[in-house]
Amino acid sequence: MRKRFLPAVLAALLAAVSLAGCGSKPENTDTQTTGAASAAETTKAAPDTQAASGDKITLNLTWWGNQTRNDVTKKAADLYMSQNPNVEIKVEFTDWSGYWDKLSAMAAGGNMPDIVQMDYSYLTQYQKSGQLADLSEYITSGLIDTSKIPESIIESGSIDGKCYAISLGSNAPMMVYDKAIVEKAGVTIPEQPTIEELYDISKTIYEKTGTKTYFDGGINMMQIIARTNGSQLFDELKEGKEDSMKLHFANVEKFAKAEFSISADLLAEKNPDVVETKPIIDSTTWNDFLFSNQYISVSSTAGRELGITMYPTTTDAKTQPMYLKPSQFFSISESSKNKEEAAKFIDWFVNSTEANDILLAERGIPINSTVADDIKPKADAVSQHVFDFIAKVSEIATPIDAPDPAGKGEVEALAKTVVEAIRYGDATTDEATAQFVPEAKRILEEAAK
Missing domain, CATH: 3.40.190.10 (Periplasmic binding protein-like II)
Known part of the structure; x- marks a missing residue:
């Protein structure tokens, strides 16, 4: 276990992102x-x-x-x-x-x-x-x-x-998948899977093909989870509410512990934020998460046509989380x-x-x-x-969230560090929630001044 989620490290991160934000908020x-x-x-x-x-x-x-x-x-x-x-x-x-x-x-x-x-x-x-x-x-x-x-x-x-x-x-959140691997595994990808269905599908694909799964732990999925709760991510964080964040971190932890998920070390090496190194490009994983305007370049880089489905929702979603975005x-x-x-x-x-x-x-x-x-x-x-x-x-989209507030970049950087800690086993869902929510609230309050 790699001990990364320590108060001193978190404090250093917060100091760094606060300084990084100074240029964009003169x-x-x-x-x-x-x-x-x-x-x-x-x-x-x-x-x-x-x-x-x-x-x-x-x-x-x-x-x-x-x-x-x-x-x-x-x-x-x-x-x-x-x-x-x-x-x-x-x-x-x-x-x-x-x-x-x-x-x-x-x-x-x-x-x-x-x-x-x-x-x-x-x-x-x-x-x-x-x-x-x-x-x-x-x-x-x-x-x-x-x-x-x-x-x-x-x-x-x-x-x-x-x-x-x-x-x-116009743009929308999207999950893409390798058609050949999915076909080999004999599974069908729903037009909009639930996270629970995605977990079961990922297990089957690994058992049948040995190909790992990537689960989006970032801010895009955070926003989707909040929307399934009939809420908006930054509204919750400004209020210090933990509901959606606890659900999100629990999903990250559940997938991270699964044998079929890409390891934290390999994910860090691949860097899914860069098209050319996304793990789906070389079939390290069978799936990836992006926005629809990236689909052309990701498919082109992968050298094969990728299947498309919507971002996953939850079984008990109060609101359809899909939306159209500029x-x-x-x-x-x-x-x-x-x-x-x-x-x-x-x-x-x-x-x-x-x-x-x-x-x-x-x-x-x-x-x-x-x-x-x-x-x-x-x-x-x-x-x-x-x-x-x-x-x-x-046909199904609900209104997009309000534009992200000042401080969004710092919150996103903090979220990446917290999610990495969960994936390495250095923080539980409860620990991550207890650290992330109050710090995110503080960042947003400081940025709004």
Whole structure:
């Protein structure tokens, strides 16, 4: 047994994540306030000066992603530049795990990119810190055309009646599985299994094929469990409620103790957060958990078509936990000196069929209904599965949780450490719950100040 779940280690983690969060939640210092005001005044005083003078306009564009996303996004940006020779788009990308640290540092240094790929989980945090431009004026003027985009999608990127982000596609939680292994085991995967069914199926697959199972112990499953209880994860944590967390940690512990589950050491080595190293890629496990916009790249990396089913629910669920989520957004930084040109690019990115002919729903089903209809017949068989999956989810989905509050990143980091302790046998369900819930509550309270 590896003794990792010690008070000193936990304290060190909390100190580290608190420091890591400082960049993304700037302190209200005179220097930062002056810098933000100066950037805003400069923008208002001389908007789009490069465009007005006819000079070359440079837009910095950043996103997180895998190689597939990087390739198609760069190709789309190249097409835009060929059609708009006065615009140069400088691209920068990284994987999810390093993206937010990098963006936080850019925000703290006052050099945010013009166009930023934003996630639903971080939208409130960056909006409240004054880093994101209000896009409402560009929507009202028609520069960003929303006539073929459902109002609910625009609302998903809005806070207090103002739009700060444009969704790049519709998305839903998904479990994927290796069809060949499942067929060899002679089992059938339900369209939406319960966690109890998943446990029994995993046992059978291991007995028949020797292939291990991966159970999602992360924040996505935490949110699913809270939703089955008719609640929202961060509402519970803010109140210090233990109900959903105890159920979640009990599931993690039950799977971790099972012979058929991937070991904690091998899981850490594989790193399921990175597409290229997910354990399903080399058949170390028969299943994995992700969002539907990742399906294309995961299948491509695995080199085989993977089966699709919904995230598991619970036998006694009070509410259907499945929901539709904006896959990612594009936002414009408040400090950008070329907001109008950035808005033009976003409009083209979401409303242009030729752009989406390249992207082919890699970030999710296109939000423009006409574009989605145009793209589906052109998509390959793998992509078609995503269109069909989103259609099924839309039939049963319940409303998405409110955007994650400030402090979400620190809570997620804490959750990873607590779940790792359970998997290594260093903490029981009760110990993990007693440690995690009050500390998460404290993090959220501190972040809200």
